[in-house]
Structure formats: C-alpha cells, structure tokens
Amino acid sequence: MSKRTSPIVMRGCEYKALRGVNAVNILHGVNVTSKSVQATLDASSSSSIIDGDTEPYSSENLSQLPGGWKPLTSPCLVYKFNFCQSEVLDQDHQTDSVLSLPIICSGRPDAIISWFELHLDEESSLSSSPASGSCWEQAVYPLCAEQFQDKNRTVLEVTQEDMVDIVCRCHPTWMSFRVKDIKSKGQEYSTSLSKPKTTEHEDLKSKYRVTEADSRMERSLNVASNKLAILNDGKYLNHLRESMQSLTCIATQGDKSVEEKLSVKVSNPNSKVTVLDLSGMGISFFALKSMDILKNQLVGIISQSDGEDLVEEIFKSREEDLQYFKRCTLESTEISTLEDVSIIIADPVETGGILKANALEDIYIYGTRSSHGSVFTIPGCLKVHAVCVESEELVRNTRVIGADPTLGVNVEKINKFKTYTQLDVFLPTLPHRALSDPFTTFSIDINQLVKCKNPMEVFIQDRELTLEATDSGRIGAIVYWFEMKTSSGVCLNTLDEDNHWMQAAFVIDKKVLVQPGDKIQVTAHFRNNSLSFVVRKYS
Known part of the structure; x- marks a missing residue:
C-alpha cells in the first residue's frame, strides 16, 4: 500500500465470545451425535464420521437460530488492525495467543462465535455482531468431542466463575479458535482438552477432521454437513426403519394388515427383497442393519455410488450379514436387475427445504421399469x-x-x-x-x-x-x-x-x-x- 493511500476502513476489530448454542442446529452438521446411529455403526468401529468441509468454521444468523442461544462469556476484543499503517499488511499474525475468559453463565459451550467491527472514520463504524441487525452472519467455530484429549469427555460443561482458555490464531486467509483449558474456581491448573498443534496445517485440519494427534479414533470418514444432519435425525431414521419393516413384510409374507392399510395386494410374495435406494447416501442401510430381516431372507440393495463410503462404514464390522446381503451401485446395474425392484426409498426433500432435483422423476422412471405388480415407495x-x-x-x-x-x-x-x-x-x-x-x-x-x-x-x-x-x-x-x-x-x-x-x-x-x-x-x-x-x- 502506498503511504499516500488512505483506506476507507481505518481500523478492523474482531470480537469473540464463547456461546452456548443449541447443539441440534450447530453440532448436528459437524459430526454424528445421534446415539442410535452410533450404535448402528457399532462401537467396535474405529472410525469417526465428521464434516468433510475444508473451512474451520461455518456461518449462522444467530438472531434467527432455531432453539435460541445464550452467551457463556462476555464478548472480548481478539484482534485490532489499523489499516492506515502499511506494515500491518506485511506483519505475521500467525502466532498463537491465549485468552482467559470468566464464565458468566453455566451451560454447555457448543461453539465459539466471532464477528467484526469496522471503523470507517473516527465517528462511523459498522458491526456484524448478532445484535447489529446487519446483513452479515456470524462465524461459528463448533466445539467437537474429537478435539478433546480427555477420552471420558463427550461434551463440555462449565459453571459460573469457571475460567476458560481459548487459543486464537490469525492466518492470512482464515482465523481459528479452540478451547485449550477449563479451570474451575479455586483450581490453578486443569487438564488440557486439546493437544498443542505444531503446524498451521495441522491446526486447520483438526477443526473438522480427526488426526492421530488429536483423537482416540484411528481414521475419519468425511461426510457433507447436510448428510450429517440426516444421520443425526433419529426421528426420521426411526420412521424409515418402521416403513422398511412394513414393506418387507408385504413383499415376503403378504402381510394382510399392512396390505389393507395401504389398499394394495401382493399376489406372489418373494423370499428376496430388492430395494432401490435413491437417497444419495444409502440411508436404507441403517434401517436394514437395525432390523432382523437380514437373518431371514436375502436382501438386494441398489444404491447410488456417492454413498458408497458411508455404506462400507456401516457394514465393515458385520461380516456375518454379508451372506444375506447383496448390493451394487445404480451406475453398474443392468436393466434386468432393475426389473426386480420391489421397494424404492428416496429422500426427496433437501435439508434446505426445497424438492431435490429429479427426485420424483427418478422414482417415476425406475418404478415403471420394475416388473413387479406392486412397487412400494418410501415415502408413499x-x-x-x-x-x-x-x-x-x-x-x-x-x-x-x-x-x-x-x-x-x-x-x-x-x-x-x-x-x-x-x-x-x-x-x-x-x-x-x-x-x-x-x-x-x-x-x-x-x-x-x-x-x-x-x-x-x-x-x-x-x-x-x-x-x-x-x-x-x-x-x-x-x-x-x-x-x-x-x-x-x-x-x-x-x-x-x-x-x-x-x-x-x-x-x-x-x-x-x-x-x-x-x-x-x-x-x-x-x-x-x-x-x-x-x-x-x-x-
């Protein structure tokens, strides 16, 4: 920057506060928190399913966050830059700094929230704080159990008058925050919740990916945040399981009560069920694995290839199930195999609330290819x-x-x-x-x-x-x-x-x-x- 150039923004300040944000809306898009899904994955599984995004943070409009939120610390100034000083742009700000903040309200810290204040001149300023009513969202740095060294700690709990140490780092293209220590009243030191990071790359990677240095897990499986939200929706997956149970009974045994409820009749029940999974993530596998039908009959699953990694994770620890189970990808399936489809399962609504592209069209196209007299769909x-x-x-x-x-x-x-x-x-x-x-x-x-x-x-x-x-x-x-x-x-x-x-x-x-x-x-x-x-x- 030329010494004669005057920037419009004279000073930039970043503020941060530890916030107790409703975990349903923050943590459910970061890793698997649903106990039922964790049980389905099997405790013997050595993998963690976490968000595959590269950024160490997301953004939220906290004023419209469902479930609300509450501050557990008072806001504090983290960084202050004077852009009128040209040396600020050349200065290295990547050194870690530690802030010790008092807890003002008891609760569970789910995330660290940050925002900015821009001073245009001595009198005018702009703020992206939750209370500003501006068009900006706030940066959300989720706190996950995988970041903590304590193996017995699955969530953080703090009480009023505790002290929390937060490590801050300013990189040229991103900022990061993590909880280092929590000190109870009268306690001089406490156990570190996260091991120190040795490089910038490890520090960024640890935010959403589990590393050997940070976690008790051996490896991680990266899944998009919208799919993680589905995995944490226990109500949805439970209804899916019930539907799969009903429809497999119809297809294999000709369950009269269910036939009457759906006003359908299956003339030739089969010992084999072929399921076409159009969900894009293989959610039918969760339903099948939690049911006993794998021990009674042969089940064939045709799924889209973009859910293969997740499917492999579900079944890798259940070798005994594979003799009852046959699966293939939709892309490699012959037309003759599609004629055997008796159940089509779809996830037609995007997490964002709109209808998925080609969702109904795919159901229509593949359903009409089946040679079965009655093809059942989920949802119906x-x-x-x-x-x-x-x-x-x-x-x-x-x-x-x-x-x-x-x-x-x-x-x-x-x-x-x-x-x-x-x-x-x-x-x-x-x-x-x-x-x-x-x-x-x-x-x-x-x-x-x-x-x-x-x-x-x-x-x-x-x-x-x-x-x-x-x-x-x-x-x-x-x-x-x-x-x-x-x-x-x-x-x-x-x-x-x-x-x-x-x-x-x-x-x-x-x-x-x-x-x-x-x-x-x-x-x-x-x-x-x-x-x-x-x-x-x-x-």
Missing part, C-alpha cells in the same frame, strides 16, 4: 403445504429496494433480470406476518406415480386455489414445506423444529396488497421438479 405420499407471508427480510435479500441503500444511485433496473428466487428459511424464527391460513398445494401419491402410464407432468398438474386474506399487508412470498407419509402411517412434517429440515420461501415478483377478507388466487406450478407460485387478488 408427499404433500406440499404453504402460507402467504409479508416479510421485508425476504424481499430485501432478493432484490434492490429503492435508491436510499445505494446512496441515491438508481440500480433497481437490475431487478428485471432476477430469476425465480427460493430461499431456505426457518419459518418459526423468520421475521414475518402470515396473511393467509396454511393451505395444501399438492398431494402426490408416489405409490400411484410409479404405476402411472402417462407422463409425470400429466400426473402432477398445476393447481389454482382461492384463499381469503386473514390480515392486512403486502404478500411478498409463499413459504412452503412438505409432509411425507410413510407406510407405517406416520407423517413427517418438515415444518417441525425437531428434525433436520428447513422450509423454502418463494419470493414473488410484485407484492400483492390485501385486506382481511380479500379473495386471493394462488396458482401453484410444478415444472422440472421445482415449485413456483403466482399470486393475484380478485378485483
């Missing part, structure tokens, strides 16, 4: 529920509003080039106002879809609904979610807060002004496995 029925909302935050995140934010420069014309926008949201924490009662847009019987001889677009047609406005405001978006019914009769609702799903928001182009009692026409479109909506008010 998919409903789409929605609500009209007013939310300035959704609109603000999808288009330019006015010229004031852009200092008088009119750039609103770029909005005409905006494509259909769908955002992932947590409806219970999203700042919004509902302007209609919830309504159902689609109800798709997937078990009937695989029997349909017409194109899928004929089976799933557009729908027009007439609604009544329940409040005054401007409809700016349609928030929708899914209800999945399994063969066991249990419904999974992606709006529930105790599962791994978010909801999806479709932001409409022009707001619709309504008053209580106004009639609203909503047209729901299903095109290319995606949903879109048009909202009009009756004149």
